[in-house]
Amino acid sequence: MMLLPLYALAVWFVCFRLRRMWVGWFALVAAVSLVVALVFVYPHLQRWFTGESTRWSSFQFVMWGEAIMVAVVGVFILCLPREIVQVPCRKCGYELEALAAEAGNVRCPECGTERAVKV
Ligand SMILES: [Zn+2]
Structure with missing residues (x-):
C-alpha cells in the first residue's frame, strides 16, 4: 500500500534535484x-495469471490517479526556481548581490527601481 506514495515521493525528489533542467x-x-x-x-x-480480465479495474483507476498526481506535482516542482536570490530587487526580485556589494543600494538594472535593495 505504501508503494504508490513512496514512488511519488521518489519521483518528486528527483524532480526537485533536477528542477529547471532538461x-x-x-x-x-x-x-x-x-x-x-x-x-x-x-x-x-x-x-495471463487468472485466465480472465476486466476492461476497467480499480487498480487501473488508482494507477491513472497516481500518474496524474505524479505528473501535475512533478511539473510544478520542475518549474520551481533553481537558485535562491540573496539580495533581491524590492520590485522585481532581480538578483542584486554583486551590484550591492560593489556600489551599495543601487538602481535595479532590470526594472529601473531606484535604491532597489531592501534595507
Ligand atoms: Zn528590479
Missing part, C-alpha cells in the same frame, strides 16, 4: 510513462 523533464516523463504502461499491461497480466 534531464528532470525526461525523468518525469519516464516515471509517468512507467505508471501509464502498467495501466495498459495490467489486463494482459491479469488474463
Whole structure:
C-alpha cells in the first residue's frame, strides 16, 4: 500500500534535484510513462495469471490517479526556481548581490527601481 506514495515521493525528489533542467523533464516523463504502461499491461497480466480480465479495474483507476498526481506535482516542482536570490530587487526580485556589494543600494538594472535593495 505504501508503494504508490513512496514512488511519488521518489519521483518528486528527483524532480526537485533536477528542477529547471532538461534531464528532470525526461525523468518525469519516464516515471509517468512507467505508471501509464502498467495501466495498459495490467489486463494482459491479469488474463495471463487468472485466465480472465476486466476492461476497467480499480487498480487501473488508482494507477491513472497516481500518474496524474505524479505528473501535475512533478511539473510544478520542475518549474520551481533553481537558485535562491540573496539580495533581491524590492520590485522585481532581480538578483542584486554583486551590484550591492560593489556600489551599495543601487538602481535595479532590470526594472529601473531606484535604491532597489531592501534595507
Ligand atoms: Zn528590479
